[in-house]
Amino acid sequence: xxxxxxxxxxxxxxxxxxxxxxxxxxxxxxxxxxxxxxxxxxxxxxxxxxxxxxxxxxxxxxxxxxxxxxxxxxxxxxxxxxxxxxxxxxxxxxxxxxxxxxxxxxxxxxxxxxxxxxxxxxxxxxxxxxxxxxxxxxxxxxxxxxxxxxxxxxxxxxxxxxxxxxxxxxxxxxxxxxxxxxxxxxxxxxxxxxxxxxxxxxxxxxxxxxxxxxxxxxxxxxxxxxxxxxxxxxxxxxxxxxxxxxxxxxxxxxxxxxxxxxxxxxxxxxxxxxxxxxxxxxxxxxxxxxxxxxxxxxxxxxxxxxxxxxxxxxxxxxxxxxxxxxxxxxxxxxxxxxxxxxxxxxxxxxxxxxxxxxxxxxxxxxxxxxxxxxxxxxxxxxxxxxxxxxxxxxxxxxxxxxxxxxxxxxxxxxxxxxxxxxxxxxxxxxxxxxxxxxxxxxxxxxxxxxxxxxxxxxxxxxxxxxxxxxxxxxxxxxxxxxxxxxxxxxxxxxxxxxxxxxxxxxx
Numbered sequence: 417x418x419x420x421x422x423x424x425x426x427x428x429x430x431x432x433x434x435x436x437x438x439x440x441x442x443x444x445x446x447x448x449x450x451x452x453x454x455x456x457x458x459x460x461x462x463x464x465x466x467x468x469x470x471x472x473x474x475x476x477x478x479x480x481x482x483x484x485x486x487x488x489x490x491x492x493x494x495x496x497x498x499x500x501x502x503x504x505x506x507x508x509x510x511x512x513x514x515x516x517x518x519x520x521x522x523x524x525x526x527x528x529x530x531x532x533x534x535x536x537x538x539x540x541x542x543x544x545x546x547x548x549x550x551x552x553x554x555x556x557x558x559x560x561x562x563x564x565x566x567x568x569x570x571x572x573x574x575x576x577x578x579x580x581x582x583x584x585x586x587x588x589x590x591x592x593x594x595x596x597x598x599x600x601x602x603x604x605x606x607x608x609x610x611x612x613x614x615x616x617x618x619x620x621x622x623x624x625x626x627x628x629x630x631x632x633x634x635x636x637x638x639x640x641x642x643x644x645x646x647x648x649x650x651x652x653x654x655x656x657x658x659x660x661x662x663x664x665x666x667x668x669x670x671x672x673x674x675x676x677x678x679x680x681x682x683x684x685x686x687x688x689x690x691x692x693x694x695x696x697x698x699x700x701x702x703x704x705x706x707x708x709x710x711x712x713x714x715x716x717x718x719x720x721x722x723x724x725x726x727x728x729x730x731x732x733x734x735x736x737x738x739x740x741x742x743x744x745x746x747x748x749x750x751x752x753x754x755x756x757x758x759x760x761x762x763x764x765x766x767x768x769x770x771x772x773x774x775x776x777x778x779x780x781x782x783x784x785x786x787x788x789x790x791x792x793x794x795x796x797x798x799x800x801x802x803x804x805x806x807x808x809x810x811x812x813x814x815x816x817x818x819x820x821x822x823x824x825x826x827x828x829x830x831x832x833x834x835x836x837x838x839x840x841x842x843x844x845x846x847x848x849x850x851x852x853x854x855x856x857x858x859x860x861x862x863x864x865x866x867x868x869x870x871x872x873x874x875x876x877x878x879x880x881x882x883x884x885x886x887x888x889x890x891x892x893x894x895x896x897x898x899x900x901x902x903x904x905x906x907x908x909x910x911x912x913x914x915x916x917x918x919x920x921x922x923x
Contacts, residue, residue: 424898433550442542467761476752485531487524502638520639522781533618606773675804693876742821756805813904822895
């Protein structure tokens with residue numbers, strides 16, 4: 417019997433790339449990797465090959481594992497004078513106002529391809545070359561710019577992506593205007609880069625000619641990444657957090673990720689409370705305030721992450737003190753293998769490595785992930801991450817892959833969708849489409865409720881007396897949850913989020 421797949425991807429090109437990998441003999445892992453590499457290729461500004469990623473796999477015949485390809489602090493052997501330099505402060509209107517730092521000094525050591533390559537080596541069934549082929553073809557022949565990327569570029573095309581001569585051709589048309597949805601764009605340099613990776617393997621980005629180009633560009637233009645940083649990078653296979661949620665056994669991104677532990681705590685509290693907007697806002701406020709006070713200033717995210725979970729086990733939420741643009745793909749196959757991948761390049765550094773077509777991340781330039789200081793960590797330290805790709809199995813035999821982009825809104829989006837679906841039985845698409853809230857902890861530690869328009873949410877905010885900001889009926893600010901499922905009877909389905917240009921496919 418031929419293997420069937422279901423995928424929730426970032427857009428049509430991403431979803432079709434996943435199906436192409438399935439046609440080449442791929443399983444859910446190959447499908448998810450192909451779809452993510454396509455997103456890195458066809459959604460400039462949203463995510464890139466030179467960022468970080470987490471790959472969560474639950475094989476049909478094994479235990480779940482989380483492959484950590486998050487970005488690291490660079491600077492091995494670097495001139496101390498470089499630290500604190502090479503940054504461009506940029507103010508944008510995104511999400512109601514956001515300050516970030518771009519430039520080569522904002523670029524962290526990328527880990528995404530190390531994670532994708534490791535996942536394929538451990539679990540893939542299609543040839544590596546076939547998994548990357550759709551993205552190589554799209555970059556060379558041309559792809560249609562989608563709505564999510566052009567919406568983001570309309571805000572950041574000048575401020576973030578307008579200063580580097582190597583980036584401008586990737587986000588502007590021949591007249592110099594920022595590209596719009598529906599325009600066809602090519603990136604032949606990236607096609608060559610992906611072609612090389614498809615032949616030489618993912619490690620070629622860390623030890624070969626591509627690594628030398630990244631390090632040389634960083635050296636010439638004020639960055640911190642050295643050849644030693646790239647050569648030392650390794651993806652890490654971790655044991656996931658496990659959480660019982662209704663009839664579901666949920667596997668979450670473990671520490672040093674921040675996203676998984678925060679999501680676990682929110683869902684544990686929600687499981688005992690029932691659906692109530694005031695309660696949901698209060699859970700978010702207390703958990704995210706704790707993160708602001710402790711995790712965002714942590715020098716040992718792994719130790720503090722497990723300490724948080726132990727504290728909640730003993731004392732409940734009362735034990736807590738009060739006070740990056742991403743992309744996600746979910747896939748399942750008819751054999752029962754589940755894969756969820758979330759990747760991020762931050763908000764983008766605006767820089768592209770000459771001759772490679774790779775736009776660089778700005779993960780050192782995201783203030784919410786670097787509150788200790790933008791260059792304060794020791795080289796080789798994994799950065800904090802909100803990413804929380806999750807996989808689950810139910811006692812009735814269903815399997816689920818789910819996740820979301822959206823920086824610090826990832827955990828709150830997944831809290832609400834998983835809470836509705838796993839606890840209340842809300843159909844997945846309906847749970848994804850429902851209005852959302854997110855408690856933003858401001859720099860001074862005070863909360864503000866960001867929300868989509870809904871009478872129940874407005875009434876809860878008023879009752880709690882909290883300041884708020886409306887983003888309208890729906891907004892990409894609140895993420896883009898994608899879910900793929902294998903039901904107990906063997907049927908496959910997928911659900912995407914209209915807040916982003918989601919696309920689903922079932923073969």
